[in-house]
Amino acid sequence: MTELIVGTKKGLFVLEGEPDAGFEVTTRAFAGEPVDFATRDPRTGRLLATVTSPFYGPKIFFTDGDPGEDWSQADGVALPEGGDRALERIWVIAPGEAEGTLYAGGDPGVLFESHDGGASWELNAGLWGQPSRSQWQPGGGGLCLHSICTWPGEPDRLAVAVSAAGMWLTEDAGRTWRRGNSGLNPRYLPEEALRDENAGRCVHHVERAPQRPERMFMQFHGGVFRSDDAGASWTDIGGGGLPSDFGFPLMVDPADPDSAYVIPLVADMDRVTPDGRVRVYETRDGGSSWAPRGAGLPAEHAYLTVLRQAFSRAGAGEGLELYFGATNGDVFGSGDAGATWFNAATRLPPVYSVVAL
């Protein structure tokens, strides 16, 4: 059985099912509230959700019980008191490598750490205190820290991405950070500005290849990139058959370090699936070539938008399952690594995030 945890504009939905048998909604929680992201820590079974009430601000909630009822608010999810910034939103939660450790990324470009399974959190002071912070530029979604890439077996190594403050890397568990933006030369900047390390690098999503952790894949704001040196430098792999190098989410097959999946959109000025066709593009050669995977996906008059946290996977290799949700409320799934697709849900509220387990 596969569990899909779907964050939407109007609540959290939990779906259960299998690719061959279909999915059904088993729970709706936080009715009416925007659930930006939700996930389950596979080590403990704890379900965590980030909710940004338009009235009461961003919060993290967690439950070890019935997700329809028993949620507790996590402590410490706030910026330092008395400053001139307030926490705007939590974009992502990721389990760390150390026992009990989780990370959460949010706006304005902040990383929180929990060492008790998500019940309480503290701000990562190293990133918060970056001297360049005052010059960081927000992307269209705010100054969001949206990607958190752990390093299998090495809890001190972490890479995070901030739109549009680029990649940040640490090898000492977040005490110190350095940039990882070499090669990220956006088309939206004049050439002279590329030398300015504070000029905006609008990273949309980053994933690490678990079997070869120094390899990472990135969907950029105009560009798909690969790094083979743990995020220090990047090579454009956005040619080779993609209809567009603009998009938001990206996923990898954990069994294959040469693999990546993207869901291209037309361009930043037209953020919908190209030609009215919904297609996922797959590479199995590190980005040298891309092939469309659209069997079973809408192929006519389908102008969908898939957000950066709305693409997920379960399993690996031949058993790889892929799932993504769109802002029209559809959730699509594949039980055969993208070869064929089915509808896992239709007519949900606009989908913000999908996590498959």
Added chain:
Amino acid sequence: MTTYDSPMALVRVRGPLRRLADGTAEHELAGETVLELLRALERAHPAMIGWVVDERGRIRRHINVFVNGERGGEATAVAAGDRVEVLPAITGG
């Protein structure tokens, strides 16, 4: 600054704020300003910390506070017997 001599006002909350305040809607609290009353409410019910007032000490953008029916802000003075309503704004989509 709230002192023992500060006036007592009646603060009324609804919906999720009421649940966070142990199910109680009306709270008699001491404070010279709206912000002092809200801080007093947080001290009495720590679960409310961060819900109405953000880290900067500002009332969240989509929450309205009325003092005796007039829209108020953090610095609005309150007097003994004043009624303070904390309400979510009409926003959203």
